[in-house]
Structures are given as C-alpha cells and as structure tokens.
Amino acid sequence: MDGFVTRHVYDVRDAAPGIHRALPSPFLTFVVPVGAPLRMVLPDGGGADFRACLAGLHDVPGTIVHPGRQAGIHVTVHPLAARPLFGLPAAVLAGHSLEAGEVVGRVAAELCERVDAGSTWEVRLAALDDVLARLLRTHDDGPAAAAEVRHAWARMQAGGSVRDVAREVGWSTDHLSRRFTGEFGVRPSVAARMGRFHRVRHAIARRAGSGTLDLAGVAADHGYADQAHLAREFRALAGCTATRWVTEEVHGGLVGSVQDAQDADPRSSSA
Template sequence: MVVDEYVQARPSAGLSAYVAGYSGYRQAGVAPMRHLGLPSPWLTMILTLDDPLVLLAHPDPRQRPGRYDSLIGGLHLSPAVITHDGWQSGVQVAVWPLGCRELLGMPAGELAGVDVDAADILGARAVAEIRERMVHAPDWAGRFAILDEALRRRITSKTVRPEISYAWNHALRGMPIRDIAAEVGWSGTHLTDRFRAETGLRPKEAARVARFDRARRALRPGVSIAAVAAAHGFADQSHLVREFRALARCTPSEWLAEQFDFVQALTLPPAQDG
C-alpha cells in the first residue's frame, strides 16, 4: 500500500517565539527520491519515526554523508541532499534563529552551515523518549503535542541582545545594514560580526536567503517565474534564476519539476518575523 502524508501545524503560543511550525511526513511504498534541503531563515530540526534520515551531501562539503535518527541543521547558503528508498517518516521543526539560545542553549551561529545529531544538543535520552512517544501517538496532532511539550520544557532565559533582534527583523525586510547600524548605535562592522556570531549569517546573507525563501514558496506549477521574481524584489526572471543556481544548485523550473512535492515545498512558515 502506498502512503504519502504531509501534515503541518503551528506550535503552542508559548513556543511561537522559538518555533515557526511543525511538518509531519510519512511516505511508504513510493518511488525512491532525492530531495534538496534548501537555504531558509530557519534552522531545521528533524526527528525520524522509523528509518534514519540519509544525507548524501551536507551544505558544508567537508561533512561526510551520514544517517541520522535526529538532526539539527544551522542556517546555510547551499543545499543539503537527502535521499530515501521509498520509506520515510518523521517530524520537521522550523526553529527561529533568535530563539536558539533559549531553546537549544546556544546561539544559532554555532551551528552555521553544519548538520549535527540532535542528541548531541538535546541529549540522547531526551531524543529517544520523544521519538518513542511520537511513534506510539495515535495521530499527527498527538505527535506535535508531544514535541511541543518537550520543547517548552527546554526554554531558558538566555535571551538575544535587542540590537541583534532589531537587526534581524529589519534586515529581513530589506533595510540597509548602515541604517540598521545607525539605529542601534553600532558600527556596521561590529553589527555584522555580532549578527553572524548569533545567527550564522551576515545581515546581507540573511536578507538574501529570506528573499529567496519567499520566492521559492511562491513558485507553483503554472505560475509565471517572471511574475514571482517581480513580486519578491528580484530585478527580473534571470536574477531569480541566478539566485536559484547559487543557493539551490538548480533552476526554478528544475526545482518545480523534481522537488515541489517534498515536505520543504509546503508553505507553513512564516508565522512571525523572529
């Protein structure tokens, strides 16, 4: 029997400052596929429910391919390559970078461009318990509630400096770094350095990834690529195509043809601006 499920949900109110959303997926008996984990303004946490997640390539080419029961990936500027043999199931969590200190106990910058075993951050026992409970939950709502409860228990008081929060929210809206620096009273260099240490990207890189992500989410079969480019701040269709080649290693048309049905094509995030 073929199973092909994708279900999404928002976190509880107490987690909305840390988590943009949950995506549950279950595929069984489908054709083997290769998927791209594209750059986005959120960190990715994945907890599998059965077979491991298989990464053929990480955003950082120095990382070796691997198999993960759980994974947390930092912000990045190139795609991860994920494969499965027709069977996969798990929950993917979109984590706000500015919430990492409170939720994961470290700045998102420490995970920049890399994928790590979630057990190394959340603890092996905690991850095993969450996965076990989700496996036995009766439905996706129950799985999301289990994960939501576990993540809420992790919240600490390790907050981000307000200057960085201001810079993140305004950089993603396209505000020039010199104007942001003037607003927060820092030099452009100091702001860029602190921003990168906290999030893993420079302000211009974060703005670039956010614009790319908005355009990617707007792409649909039958929708003009030129119209998407114009609506999301690209100079023209060629500009958007160049960004896709740089950040996704494919063109928009190729992504639509090969990747659109994967879980990362869903449109749940964003819920707020960090």
C-alpha cells in the same frame, strides 16, 4: 514561544525514490522522522543517518535521500529561539546538520522513542510539545540576544539595508556585522538573501501548483532586476534551475516533505 517555533506533520507517499534538496532558509530545522532514520548526503559524498536531525542556518543546499515515502515531524525554529530552546546561539549550529542528541542530550532519544511509539499524530505532537516545553524550562534563565541584534534580524528579513539598520541601532556597519554574525553564524546580507530566497521558492511552488509558473512575475514581485537575475540566484542557492526544481520536487511530490512540510499539512501549529 508562539511565532518562534512551529511544528508540522509531513507524510509523503508514492514519490519516486531519489533525493530531496534541503534549501537555504532563514530558519533552523529540527526533524524527527517516524520509522526509518533521515538519511543525508554529506559534502564529502558520504552518508549519515539521523534519528533526529538539528540543522542550523546554511546558504548552500543539503541533500536528503528518500526511499519513496517519508513521514515525521518537522519543527521550524526561529534563530532567536536557539538560545531558549537549545541553550546556545544559532551561530553554533550554522552550516551544520547534527544528531539532536549532540545538542540537547538524552531527551532527544526519549523523543524519538515516543514519536516512533505514538499511535496517532496527535500523540506524537504531544510528545514533541512536552519535550520542547522541558527544554525551555531548562534554559529559561539563560542570556538572550542583544536587543540591537534582534532588531537587525527583523529588519534584514524585511528588506532593510545594513547601513540603515546600523544607523537605527547606533552601531557602525562593521560592528553590526560582527555582532550579527556572532549570534546567527551568517552575515546580515546573507541572512537577507536567504530570507528572500525562502519567500521566492514558496512563491514559485504556489504558482507551479496553479499551473502558471511565470518566473518573470516572481522576479518582479520579489525585487530581482529581471528573470535572469532570479535564475542566477536560484541556481546559486538551490544547485539547480527553478524549472528543474519544480519538475523534480514540486511536480514530483517532494515539496511537502521534510523542509517543505510547512506548505503541506493543515495540521501545522505553533508551540
């Protein structure tokens, strides 16, 4: 599934213990930690430990607890890959973080054991690739998302309007919204919002790393009315201001952990 599933190694060391915000993005995430389980704070304030965490699309930030060091494999999964990999549409997982075994069965425990036992990252990644290939074979005859829905996802991520996309596929806007939400678990406008936010936060992290944040420039580059518009949107989706996120997570060494692994490790590759 070249281009639809990408895996990355993350290994964050010497960060101050605390929390990492799992921010909204247009991807599902599948995280297999090495060593200690991944600990998340639940909406009710309780905690949950995951040996392998599978998270659907979400438009509110999650909270990951870190002890100062975290290592593992992060798999970024395109929502259209949910059917061939997991045998279900992305909508079933939307808004949830689950133990992977609840979705893929006993192979999740096998994967955790092989990743933990691996002596090198190459060995661990090979174990992941083997399991992903087996999952694909298991669901290779399952139904695919409708072509209109696939087109709509691509167009919404590229900045298309619901009205224009509905016209392109020959559906009413209401029918498009129902079919889109039924496949992905979020409305088209929410998917577009999550996609833009995902691009924006990575742009902010890159600028912060170069020493010049320039939020006004980021706002202009990504189609926000002004910096205040970007500030409101960032707070709504991240639960904090952009400057606080930069201070605590970019400068704090956490961008590069778990959800942000794709920006941190040059060994990333597609499966």
